[in-house]
Amino acid sequence: MAYPDGLLSEDESVVVHKHPHWKMLLGPVLVLFVVVGGASYLAALVATTPWRLPVWIALGVVGLLVIFWFTLAPVSRWRTTHFVITTHRLMVREGVFTRSGIDIPMWRINSVRFRRGVVDRVFGCGTLVIESASDEPLEFDDIPQVEQVHSLLYRGVDDNAERTQES
Structure with a gap:
């Protein structure tokens, strides 16, 4: 471009x-995988409990905040940095x-x-x-x-x- x-x-x-080199995106992508995998595992653990819906909502909100802060923000910074x-x-x-x-x-x-x-x-x-x-x-x-x-x-x-x- x-x-x-x-x-x-x-x-x-x-x-x-x-x-900047795509190397700086390795950490944010790793965070994405860990958050999605960890949230999925925790959601599966509470699937049989009666209070699963509030836990799923909490996991979703926390997961989305972490993904936004540690994945989407660095990717946006990378994309808008020009040398x-x-x-x-x-x-x-x-x-x-x-x-x-x-x-x-x-x-x-x-x-x-x-x-x-x-x-x-x-x-x-x-x-x-x-x-x-x-x-x-x-x-x-x-x-x-x-x-x-x-x-x-x-x-x-x-x-x-x-x-x-x-x-």
Whole structure:
């Protein structure tokens, strides 16, 4: 899915548009399976008791709240998080109800690093660390194909530096 063209300047185009790696959804999906399985087991245990209906209602309400909080909310956050590299800047947008974002012009990026642990290497993702003119480096976790993104971002920074020196 392309990033909305209305948010880009006239001579700007999207180079990379990614969501965080699907690895971050493993926990929420596991919670879904545990809640559904546990609630089903408990519902079967009380099926022969005379007060089964209030227990089933309570299990349903608690189960739905847990699923909403620990499964649907993280999936929504994952879906609405965008990591976008354009020809002029790096953009990160996140949030469902309250959107937040950061834009870093290519010429303000000083260095680009990445980190990949064993689990990240298995899943093909990693953490991208960007140092800009700000005090603290920015870390973006669970970036899919982090080495390729690192390379593209580094080339973009290098190309931008050469254009600045020529001017």
